Amino acid sequence: MxxxxxxxxxxxxxxxxxxxxxxxxxxxxxxxxxxxxxxxxxxxxxxxxxxxxxxxxxxxxxxxxxxxxxxxxxxxxxxxxxxxxxxxxxxxxxxxxxxxxxxxxxxxxxxxxxxxxxxxxxxxxxxxxxxxxxxxxxxxxxxxxxxxxxxxxxxxxxxxxxxxxxxxxxxxxxxxxxxxxxxxxxxxxxxxxxxxxxxxxxxxxxxxxxxxxxxxxxxxxxxxxxxxxxxxxxxxxxxxxxxxxxxxWTGEEYIGLGAAAHSYDGNARYSNSIGIEEYISDNKRDVIYLSEKDKISEFMITGLRMEKGISADDFYRLFGKNIEDIFGNELNKFINMNLIRYKNGLYSLTPRGIDVSNSVLCEFV
Ligand code: SF4
Incomplete structure (x- = not known):
């Protein structure tokens, strides 16, 4: 849906x-x-x-x-x-x-x-x-x-x-x-x-x-x-x-209607004309095709903002790869610094990680 x-x-x-x-x-x-x-x-x-x-x-x-x-x-x-x-x-x-x-x-x-x-x-x-x-x-x-x-x-x-x-x-x-x-x-x-x-x-x-x-x-x-x-x-x-x-935050599809609205169909992001007049008279939709790398980065950044964090199983289901094979170094580093924790198959930010979330999330771009 x-x-x-x-x-x-x-x-x-x-x-x-x-x-x-x-x-x-x-x-x-x-x-x-x-x-x-x-x-x-x-x-x-x-x-x-x-x-x-x-x-x-x-x-x-x-x-x-x-x-x-x-x-x-x-x-x-x-x-x-x-x-x-x-x-x-x-x-x-x-x-x-x-x-x-x-x-x-x-x-x-x-x-x-x-x-x-x-x-x-x-x-x-x-x-x-x-x-x-x-x-x-x-x-x-x-x-x-x-x-x-x-x-x-x-x-x-x-x-x-x-x-x-x-x-x-x-x-x-x-x-x-x-x-x-x-x-x-x-x-x-x-x-x-x-x-x-x-x-x-x-x-x-x-x-x-x-x-x-x-x-x-x-x-x-x-x-x-x-x-x-x-x-x-x-x-x-x-x-x-x-x-x-x-x-x-979990990478699902959405449809955006109206000036400056964005849509996402699982592969590309579409953005409408920003101005009201332009949208009414001749809406020009820009398309940005997302590479797998883009999708993975977005999944990590938005997923880590969620309290429950990121499921290693979801990562495999979506991208056909183990999260540890792609981000093993980053995850281990942040776990050692007590900024990310791993529990029951989920990686999530610790309270300290939330304090410095911008710097942590940057490393998954
Ligand atoms: S200008 Fe309008 S859209 Fe912007 S913050 Fe104020 S109420 Fe919200």
Missing amino acids: KGIYVHIPFCTRKCKYCDFASYAGKMRLADAYIDALENEAHIYRGAEADTVFVGGGTPSLLSAERIKRVCKICFENFNIADNYEFTMEINPGTIDDDKIRAMLSGGVNRASVGVQSFCGAELNAIGRIHDAETAYNTVYALSKNGFSNINIDIMTGLPSQSMESLKETLTVAVSLPVTHISAYSLIIEDGTEMEREYSSGKIILPDEDTDREMYAYTSDFLAKHGFSRYEISNFAKEGFECAHNIKY
């Missing part, structure tokens, strides 16, 4: 750290964009899928009618399994009860809310359009209207963030009716407003040690409150791991 990703590239305003394919001030193109999504979905008509993820951008910026139409396009064009997971991303400040009901009646059964922080000063510093109270109320509105599977995204390493303010954010997070928490470190991307502010000294970020401490604290705190880490940045209550994202 494949995963379906649908990209909705509209946003109210660009957040300062964002380098995603998302655009402010282009909602006039929404209907033409959804027409183009429908045309692209026809190409894959009948494909079997058990996960759908409508992300962005800000899908919740669409009207209730447009939300229903996007859902209908998915159910009409794909053969979606009965036990499906259908996630839609929501940004606080762009949602109301009508839209939530449109999502539910359209078949969405998992909501993912971009909270980022429950500290107003931090939200301001990164240019979010909402305050902490709106984020809090958004989660309750989703729950009250019938969503029982809700993720919230939070961020660490934010300008002016302290251990105290992180603790406050986490305390509020676990008090909410949520099943999943994604916690990512802020990354300063080239060309963003945040990069300009950082380079000019206008903002100061927590140093590397504090960032690491924040990650360790987050991980422990969430574990104590029933959210187990199943991927470096993702924590879930039992049975609520995100099935769609697990497909990316």
